[in-house]
Amino acid sequence: MTTFSQLPLSSVLQQKLAAAQFTNLTPIQERAIPPALEGRDVIGTAQTGTGKTLAFLIPLIETLQREPARHTIALVLLPTRELAMQVHEQYEQLRTKAMPKAALVIGGVSERAQIQGLRAGSGLVIATPGRLQDLMTRRFANLNQIKILVLDEADRMLDMGFLPAIRRIISALPAQRQTLCFSATLEQSVAGLVHDYMRDPVRVALGSVLKPAESVQLKAYEVRPGEKLEVLRQLLDSEKGQTLIFTRTKRGADRLVKELARDGFSASVIHGDRSQSQRNGALSGFQEGRFQVLVATDIASRGLHVDDVAHVINYDVPKMAEDFIHRVGRTGRAGLQGCATTLCAGAEVLELRNIERALKLRIERVQITASAVDVSRRIIQNTLASRTLTALPGEVFG
Numbered sequence: 001m002t003t004f005s006q007l008p009l010s011s012v013l014q015q016k017l018a019a020a021q022f023t024n025l026t027p028i029q030e031r032a033i034p035p036a037l038e039g040r041d042v043i044g045t046a047q048t049g050t051g052k053t054l055a056f057l058i059p060l061i062e063t064l065q066r067e068p069a070r071h072t073i074a075l076v077l078l079p080t081r082e083l084a085m086q087v088h089e090q091y092e093q094l095r096t097k098a099m100p101k102a103a104l105v106i107g108g109v110s111e112r113a114q115i116q117g118l119r120a121g122s123g124l125v126i127a128t129p130g131r132l133q134d135l136m137t138r139r140f141a142n143l144n145q146i147k148i149l150v151l152d153e154a155d156r157m158l159d160m161g162f163l164p165a166i167r168r169i170i171s172a173l174p175a176q177r178q179t180l181c182f183s184a185t186l187e188q189s190v191a192g193l194v195h196d197y198m199r200d201p202v203r204v205a206l207g208s209v210l211k212p213a214e215s216v217q218l219k220a221y222e223v224r225p226g227e228k229l230e231v232l233r234q235l236l237d238s239e240k241g242q243t244l245i246f247t248r249t250k251r252g253a254d255r256l257v258k259e260l261a262r263d264g265f266s267a268s269v270i271h272g273d274r275s276q277s278q279r280n281g282a283l284s285g286f287q288e289g290r291f292q293v294l295v296a297t298d299i300a301s302r303g304l305h306v307d308d309v310a311h312v313i314n315y316d317v318p319k320m321a322e323d324f325i326h327r328v329g330r331t332g333r334a335g336l337q338g339c340a341t342t343l344c345a346g347a348e349v350l351e352l353r354n355i356e357r358a359l360k361l362r363i364e365r366v367q368i369t370a371s372a373v374d375v376s377r378r379i380i381q382n383t384l385a386s387r388t389l390t391a392l393p394g395e396v397f398g
Contacts, residue, residue, distance in 0.1 A: 001030055008037065009058065010065055016094045026051035031204045033058055036180055041201035043194050044182045050206065052182045053090055056150045059180070061091070063148055064099055064123050072103075072143060074124045075173070076150040077166065079157040081106040081128060081276060082283060087152070088126045100124060105141075107131040108276035115140045129157060129165035136172060146173045149197075154183040154190050163189065170197055185322065211359065212325060212340070216332035218363045220342040220352060228343045229259060231368055232315060235341060236265055236293065241310025242286065245295045246327050248316040256315060257295045267293040298323055309333075314342040317351045321358035341366075 001007070003024055004017045025033075028046040036042050036059035046052060060074050067073050078084045088104045095101075103117030105127035118125065118141045125132070125141070135141045149170070151157070157166060179198045183190050186205075194201060212218060223231055236243060247253045250271040257269040268282035268291045286294040298318070309331045318324045324342075331338025342363065344352045356363055 001025065001034075007033060007058070009062060012065070012096050013058070013061055013094065016096070020093055022054065027206050028052055028204060029055045029058075031206070032056075032180075032202075035202040036178075037062060039178055041179045041198045042181070042204060043186070043198065043201045044180075044204040044206075045184065045186050046182075046204075046206040052152065053087055056152065056180045056182060057087070057091060057094065060124070060148055060150065061094055061099070065096070067123065067147070071121045071145040072118070072123060072125050072141075073145055074148040074150075075143060075146050075169075076124070076126045076152060077129055077132070077157065077169070078126070078152045079128065079160055079162065081108055082270075082279065083153065084126050084128055085280075091124065091126070102126050105132050105135065106276075108279075111135070118142075129162040129169060133165040133168055136169065143169070143172050144174060147177055149173060149177055149179045151179070151181040151183075151193070154181050154193060155185045155187055156183075158187075158189045158193075166193070184326065211361065212328050213332045213338075215336060216328050216338045216340050218328065218340050218342075218361070219366050220344060220363045221366055221368055222349050223343060223345050223368065225345045228315065228345060229256075231343060232260075232313065233263060234368075235311070235313060236260070239311050241308065242289070242291075243293050243311040243313060244286075244309050244330050245293060245313045245315050246318070247295060247297060248319070250297055252316065253295045253297055257293075260293055260295070265293050266291045267295060269295045271297040298327070308336070309338065312338070312340040314340070317342060317344050317348040317355070319351075321355045324355050324359070 004022055005014060007025075009017075028044055028050045032042050032044045032052075032055040036056065044052060044055060056076070060076070064074060076084075076087060078087060084104060084106050088102055091102050100123035101117075102124040103114060103120075103122035103126070105114045105118070105125055107128060107130055111131070114131070115135065118135060125143075132141060136143070151166070157163075179201070181190075181194060181198065181201070186194075221231055232245070245256065247256055250273050253269050253271050257267045260267040268285055270279050270282045274282070282291070282294060285291045295315075312328050312331045314324070314327060318327060328338075328340035331340060342352060352363070
């Protein structure tokens with residue numbers, strides 16, 4: 001079975017998939033969808049960018065088509081607002097007019113519409129754990145009719161401290177339900193959730209979840225302290241596609257996007273201190289091509305789906321090997337070719353070598369000469385000297 005047309009789906013959903021140009025199944029979809037359609041619990045682990053969203057949305061949509069929309073029967077929990085909004089968008093793309101709209105329950109935005117959606121009995125709730133738990137505590141959400149629970153990016157939710165909220169939410173659900181759990185890794189904490197809340201799950205594990213996709217070319221520049229910005233400018237000047245840049249801190253992300261904007265790059269920023277409207281604007285601008293560069297903290301390393309990210313740049317070396325995997329997984333998605341470059345200086349050189357040892361891989365080192373950095377620095381200085389600096393539009397900063 002290699003195509004969606006071979007799945008035992010309703011004709012309406014088949015038409016929706018064809019209209020959205022979903023033709024070939026990815027391996028995780030091929031192995032996870034059939035048992036999910038049979039009502040089995042499924043635990044799936046696979047590399048990021050392998051199509052896990054459709055692997056749970058398709059069985060969920062098939063169930064919603066058979067059920068009346070008088071109450072909520074499906075719940076999807078996700079770690080971030082951005083990922084929740086992308087799943088919501090995917091669902092809206094595939095649902096028929098006869099199917100219920102989904103209630104999107106996330107933090108950072110007004111809760112009024114979310115409460116209205118919950119009270120109206122939306123058939124599907126797509127939520128982040130913190131906001132949903134809050135509304136449940138205030139008795140705005142009734143989930144005692146849930147038939148399908150989806151935990152997406154389960155390991156990331158636990159990393160972010162959502163385990164207490166997840167347990168409180170699940171304790172309010174019927175014991176007799178179907179549970180689909182998708183995770184990039186099956187660490188001990190995730191295994192505990194599987195043991196406590198899933199019934200004889202079908203295990204779907206594809207490839208090494210601690211290896212970058214083969215479609216991603218890995219490179220690294222070992223530079224002197226203070227040279228990172230010049231090397232980054234050279235990389236951006238030579239890169240035609242869109243670039244996602246990761247920093248360790250929110251302050252570092254803000255500082256870097258201002259430097260790039262001064263140099264004439266169309267850049268925006270996304271991190272946890274930005275308001276939801278600012279995060280939405282930055283992401284949509286990047287997706288639509290209005291920004292060449294998106295600077296982000298690790299809030300964007302999982303869950304964000306942007307087509308055709310040509311280049312991921314680790315401006316700061318990530319703290320953990322798992323973070324490296326999820327960062328570089330933003331490019332080379334769905335079999336497309338991508339490039340991931342890491343800049344390291346000082347103690348970061350050792351940190352990158354530790355990541356290589358943990359992942360059992362070797363990242364190609366690319367040499368950059370001091371003269372090239374000097375030339376880049378002079379070009380920037382001459383450019384800045386030859387023009388009058390003016391205030392940049394506010395949207396440049398997301």
